[in-house]
Amino acid sequence: MFVKECSLGIDIGGTKIAAGLVDRSGHVLKQQTYSTPKESKDRILDVLRETVITFSNLAKEAGYNINGVGIGTAGQVNYDIGRIISGTSNITDWNNIPIIDYLKQYTSLPIYLDNDANTFAIAEYVFGEARGTDNLIGLTLGTGVGGGVISQGDLIRGEWGGAGELGHMTVNMNGPDCNCGSKGCIEVYASGTGIANRMKERLENLESTDLTEELKVYQGNRNQLTSKEVFSWYEAEMPVAKETINLAILALSYGIVNMIHTFNPSVIVLGGGLVREREWIATTIQEHIQHKGMSSLIGTVDIRLSKLGYDAGLIGASSQVWFQK
Amino acid sequence: MFVKECSLGIDIGGTKIAAGLVDRSGHVLKQQTYSTPKESKDRILDVLRETVITFSNLAKEAGYNINGVGIGTAGQVNYDIGRIISGTSNITDWNNIPIIDYLKQYTSLPIYLDNDANTFAIAEYVFGEARGTDNLIGLTLGTGVGGGVISQGDLIRGEWGGAGELGHMTVNMNGPDCNCGSKGCIEVYASGTGIANRMKERLENLESTDLTEELKVYQGNRNQLTSKEVFSWYEAEMPVAKETINLAILALSYGIVNMIHTFNPSVIVLGGGLVREREWIATTIQEHIQHKGMSSLIGTVDIRLSKLGYDAGLIGASSQVWFQK
Numbered sequence: 001m002f003v004k005e006c007s008l009g010i011d012i013g014g015t016k017i018a019a020g021l022v023d024r025s026g027h028v029l030k031q032q033t034y035s036t037p038k039e040s041k042d043r044i045l046d047v048l049r050e051t052v053i054t055f056s057n058l059a060k061e062a063g064y065n066i067n068g069v070g071i072g073t074a075g076q077v078n079y080d081i082g083r084i085i086s087g088t089s090n091i092t093d094w095n096n097i098p099i100i101d102y103l104k105q106y107t108s109l110p111i112y113l114d115n116d117a118n119t120f121a122i123a124e125y126v127f128g129e130a131r132g133t134d135n136l137i138g139l140t141l142g143t144g145v146g147g148g149v150i151s152q153g154d155l156i157r158g159e160w161g162g163a164g165e166l167g168h169m170t171v172n173m174n175g176p177d178c179n180c181g182s183k184g185c186i187e188v189y190a191s192g193t194g195i196a197n198r199m200k201e202r203l204e205n206l207e208s209t210d211l212t213e214e215l216k217v218y219q220g221n222r223n224q225l226t227s228k229e230v231f232s233w234y235e236a237e238m239p240v241a242k243e244t245i246n247l248a249i250l251a252l253s254y255g256i257v258n259m260i261h262t263f264n265p266s267v268i269v270l271g272g273g274l275v276r277e278r279e280w281i282a283t284t285i286q287e288h289i290q291h292k293g294m295s296s297l298i299g300t301v302d303i304r305l306s307k308l309g310y311d312a313g314l315i316g317a318s319s320q321v322w323f324q325k
Numbered sequence: 326m327f328v329k330e331c332s333l334g335i336d337i338g339g340t341k342i343a344a345g346l347v348d349r350s351g352h353v354l355k356q357q358t359y360s361t362p363k364e365s366k367d368r369i370l371d372v373l374r375e376t377v378i379t380f381s382n383l384a385k386e387a388g389y390n391i392n393g394v395g396i397g398t399a400g401q402v403n404y405d406i407g408r409i410i411s412g413t414s415n416i417t418d419w420n421n422i423p424i425i426d427y428l429k430q431y432t433s434l435p436i437y438l439d440n441d442a443n444t445f446a447i448a449e450y451v452f453g454e455a456r457g458t459d460n461l462i463g464l465t466l467g468t469g470v471g472g473g474v475i476s477q478g479d480l481i482r483g484e485w486g487g488a489g490e491l492g493h494m495t496v497n498m499n500g501p502d503c504n505c506g507s508k509g510c511i512e513v514y515a516s517g518t519g520i521a522n523r524m525k526e527r528l529e530n531l532e533s534t535d536l537t538e539e540l541k542v543y544q545g546n547r548n549q550l551t552s553k554e555v556f557s558w559y560e561a562e563m564p565v566a567k568e569t570i571n572l573a574i575l576a577l578s579y580g581i582v583n584m585i586h587t588f589n590p591s592v593i594v595l596g597g598g599l600v601r602e603r604e605w606i607a608t609t610i611q612e613h614i615q616h617k618g619m620s621s622l623i624g625t626v627d628i629r630l631s632k633l634g635y636d637a638g639l640i641g642a643s644s645q646v647w648f649q650k
Contacts (some may be wrong), residue, residue: 065569076621086621135484150589151483156476158589159460162622165586172509173496173579182582182617184497254498257507261490262474262587264483292507296401296411297487 002066008055008109009318010048011116012036012073014091017044018053018311021059021066022318026127029310030058030228030292037163041093045102045130052107068110070320071099072119072313079161082113112320117164118155119316120306121148124269126319129304135265136185138306139166139254145187146193151263155323167191171254176201189251195227199244206240227274249281253288259295260289279305328390333371333380333434334643336441337398339416342369343636344376346384346391346644351452353636355383363431366418368429368449377432378460378532379534383558393435395645396424397444397638404486407438437645442489443480444641445631446473449594451644454629460590462493463631466577466599470519476588480648492516496579503524514576520552531565548591552599578613585614585622596631604630 006029011018013036020031034051037043054071074096076085082100097243100111114122121130121138130136134153140146147166149156156163167187168180175184176197188194198224203215211219215238220227233241256268275281286303308315331354336343347358359376362368377394384391400419401410407425425436426553439447446455446463459478465471472491474481479489492512493505494559500509501522513519525547528540536544540563543550558566583594600606611628633640 068606131536133484147587151476151481151488152479154477154479156481158476159591159625160589162619163587163589163621165622168586168619169583170496170579171498174499175578180586180619181623182579251498254495254507258494258583261493261505262472262488263481264485264488268485291641294487294490294505297490300484321425 004063005067006059006064007318007321008052008059008066008069009314009316010051010069010071011045011119011313011317012048012091013202013313016075017047018314019055020311020314020318021055021064022064022315024322026077026123026272026308026315026319028314029064029286030055031311031314033072035055035089036091036224038092041091043099044091044094045097045099048099049106050102052103052109055106055111060085066109068105068112068321069103070119071111071113072116072317072320074115074116077113077115078162079114079157082111083158084113109198111322114161114320116148116313116316117146118148119158119320120146120271121150121269121310122155122323123166123202123307123312123316123319124267124271125150126322127315129269129306130267133266135263136267136269137166137259137263137301138269138271140272141190141192141270142272143192145191147259149259149263149265151265166255166259169258171251171256171258184251185256186251190248190255190274192227195230195244195248195274196225198247199230199241200225202240202244212238249284250288253285253292256285256303257289257293257298260301264297266300267304269301269304269306271308271312275305281305329388330392330647331384331389332643333377333384333391333394334639334641335376335394335396336374336638336642337369337373337396337416338638339399342372342376343639345636345639346380346387346389347640347642351448351640351644351646353639354387354389355380356636356639363417366416366422366506367398369416369419370422370424373424373428374431377428377434381432381434383483388409391434392648393437394428394432395642396436396438396442397441397642397645398438400442402438402440402443402486404439404482405476407436409438410485410487413460419596435646438587439486439645440471441638441641442471443473444645445471445596445633445637446475446489446594447480447648448633448637448641448644449592449596449616449631450475451647452640453633454631455592458591460588461592461594462491462588462590463594463596464581465597466515466517466595467597468517470516471597472584474584474588476590491580491584494580494583496576496583505536509576511580513601515573515580517552520555520569520573520581521550523572524555524566525550527565527569574609575613578610578617581610581628582614582618585626589622591625592629594629594631596633596637600630606630
């Protein structure tokens with residue numbers, strides 16, 4: 001009997017844990033979603049253990065061989081020792097967890113762990129829009145902005161795996177404070193949180209006579225405003241929303257020029273909820289960068305939108321298994 | 326007879342070509358300096374050929390074996406094919422030169438070519454302040470600002486060798502135009518040219534009653550003003566000069582925080598004429614960055630001043646021979 005190959009991907013987020021078997025082409029064969037337990041990190045580890053056992057059995061029944069387990073998580077990861085250093089504040093106690101050592105008690109498969117921005121870059125390299133080049137950058141634009149860089153075929157990790165914090169690249173040293181401690185980072189303009197915050201500032205400064213009825217509602221309840229509203233107002237051509245989104249794209253374009261000057265990549269892939277199905281963002285950035293920076297470096301870079309879709313996290317986690325080989 | 330090992334380094338600059346034999350510890354054994362021929366690139370290639378032949382004989386007489394030839398040059402280099410892509414405008418026709426193929430006609434030694442910012446980083450890794458770490462950044466602060474990055478022991482080159490243009494990292498997207506096409510790059514604040522230009526702007530805006538006699542001379546002859554005068558006025562505590570140098574160091578600090586977020590290095594070495602014997606610049610930047618950016622990444626980085634001295638270019642060129650091994 002011919003045994004087919006696949007990998008087990010597990011994507012750990014603040015709300016849900018997505019797990020699934022993914023084949024060598026990046027297609028999800030079987031998947032399951034669990035609510036992320038809120039009680040303690042031990043309950044999360046229980047879910048991971050059960051996931052590995054359940055999918056090992058599922059694979060066997062379906063005639064698939066699992067080549068390895070890839071785990072992606074928010075936060076900072078020490079890749080070398082397979083430990084989560086400081087996770088997202090959305091997950092209870094999600095720090096200092098020797099996750100690989102723990103799971104090795106229950107499976108003999110090779111296990112890989114990385115942060116979800118790095119796994120996104122790996123997935124684009126192995127399965128996605130950056131196949132065929134060894135020099136690429138993946139940017140995830142969601143609540144925050146994450147980055148992963150593959151240079152000459154290797155993932156840039158640095159001293160302990162903390163490299164690639166591209167969302168925390170200052171493009172305006174006189175800009176708004178960022179929660180990282182610096183100022184005017186890409187993230188304060190071009191993340192979901194950043195877009196909402198910049199829009200709130202503009203609302204605060206508008207005279208009440210300039211406010212539409214719709215905006216008046218949000219002026220009293222600014223905390224309810226998210227990037228979703230800003231994008232819909234942008235599409236409706238509301239001037240303050242257009243200014244906010246245009247600034248986000250401009251700041252991101254300057255950041256991308258910095259990355260191109262730094263890494264000489266040939267492809268930059270944009271992913272995450274903020275850009276999903278918004279091909280025009282990639283097109284606008286591609287136009288912006290042509291007029292900035294060194295033409296010898298900028299001229300040969302393609303800005304592309306990820307096509308991994310809603311399962312990007314899971315597919316990214318699984319892709320580590322093929323990247324290592 | 327015991328044959329000692331050395332390498333031949335050749336540093337090609339706009340004014341002079343420095344060549345010399347350098348031992349495995351980075352000590353210069355013999356060196357010679359030539360004026361860079363102004364007539365044509367062929368005359369420069371003649372000098373390189375003569376250099377290789379002369380030093381091969383010198384090494385033989387002194388009982389040294391040359392392990393290889395390392396060439397450093399200003400401008401952009403395609404490392405893979407050993408070709409200068411676009412050199413400095415200071416050197417006549419210094420572009421599109423297959424320098425390695427040319428020299429191979431005259432020597433059987435292995436030959437390496439890279440730009441002088443990369444060779445600086447390699448020298449700090451092999452001989453200098455970054456020995457013992459595999460994750461470091463070298464920044465050369467002179468007329469311009471150059472960068473070289475070694476990550477996990479490999480030099481970051483990117484798609485064709487153009488990576489590491491760290492001087493062209495925007496830290497203020499509303500800042501002054503840079504000659505690279507972008508705005509507010511590190512180089513417009515913290516290079517020799519940038520410091521002089523920012524000082525000239527300040528002079529232009531000063532009322533004549535605010536000008537000292539010394540400054541009045543320069544207000545009429547702004548083009549004669551260089552970073553050297555600005556530094557000496559800084560040391561004499563002249564307010565406009567202090568503002569200019571403080572801004573240079575602040576912009577450089579933001580840029581360095583960006584680099585730390587991007588690469589997770591453990592050492593950043595500053596070199597070049599602008600920082601030579603100015604240990605206080607490294608100290609000031611070290612203090613600045615503690616209050617900016619992600620503490621998990623910033624906390625473990627040392628900012629150090631290069632100790633390679635005036636022969637840094639030559640030593641850097643030669644260090645490629647040991648890096649390759």
